[in-house]
Amino acid sequence: MTKLFLKKLNILKQHGIENKIPNISYEIGMFLNMIIKNKNIKNVLEIGTANGYSTIWMAEALKATGGMITTFEISIPSYKEAQENFKKFKLNKYIDSIFEDFLKEDKILKNKNIKKFDLIFIDGQKNKTLDFFNKAKKLLKDGGIIIVDDVIKFKNKMSEFYKYIEKQNKFYYIILPIDIDDGIMMIINKKLHK
Numbered sequence: 001m002t003k004l005f006l007k008k009l010n011i012l013k014q015h016g017i018e019n020k021i022p023n024i025s026y027e028i029g030m031f032l033n034m035i036i037k038n039k040n041i042k043n044v045l046e047i048g049t050a051n052g053y054s055t056i057w058m059a060e061a062l063k064a065t066g067g068m069i070t071t072f073e074i075s076i077p078s079y080k081e082a083q084e085n086f087k088k089f090k091l092n093k094y095i096d097s098i099f100e101d102f103l104k105e106d107k108i109l110k111n112k113n114i115k116k117f118d119l120i121f122i123d124g125q126k127n128k129t130l131d132f133f134n135k136a137k138k139l140l141k142d143g144g145i146i147i148v149d150d151v152i153k154f155k156n157k158m159s160e161f162y163k164y165i166e167k168q169n170k171f172y173y174i175i176l177p178i179d180i181d182d183g184i185m186m187i188i189n190k191k192l193h194k
């Protein structure tokens, strides 16, 4: 990761703050980037591209592992802005950016012959987190990881998801208060990690 890359990311982050784009924090970006590199992750799915800030953090790591991120965005202005940013960072090659409601997608991934992912990052509409999770878990490879953003700040909007995750018995989960005002939830399948 070059200093220039971090400088450009910082400019994008500032632009997000000024324009009220709910981008992930630097810390979460760095965490996602490190986990992809360290675990040699190759296939990532993201729900909620916005202007592409989080996607860029992950794509930079996927360039190193020889992987690819597939990212879904429901808003056309956000989707278009993300395409511009991917070009600016010269990372388009590692990003498959899809303008579609993730919950309505049923053939896109199939038609692209993409079956399962090593890492799924959920950062869409907060009160739909349980729906995203239920769809995402079927797309997770054995041994894969699901990461959900904003689980502290928006716990109230995620009450259905919390109810589900607290009573289920299939996944281990942990909340990591990773930055100054929020955190992520990391979820892995129990089956493979007794």
Ligand SMILES: C[S@@+](CC[C@H](N)C(=O)[O-])C[C@H]1O[C@@H](n2cnc3c(N)ncnc32)[C@H](O)[C@@H]1O
Residues within 6 Å of the ligand: 022, 023, 024, 047, 048, 049, 050, 051, 052, 053, 054, 055, 072, 073, 074, 075, 078, 100, 101, 102, 103, 123, 124, 125
């Ligand atoms: C919190 S923002 C994502 C921020 C982005 N991950 C980042 O950190 O740079 C949430 C985004 O999810 C998108 N979104 C909400 N529901 C969605 C859905 N069902 N499918 C795809 N995108 C969705 C919104 O339009 C919004 O741009």
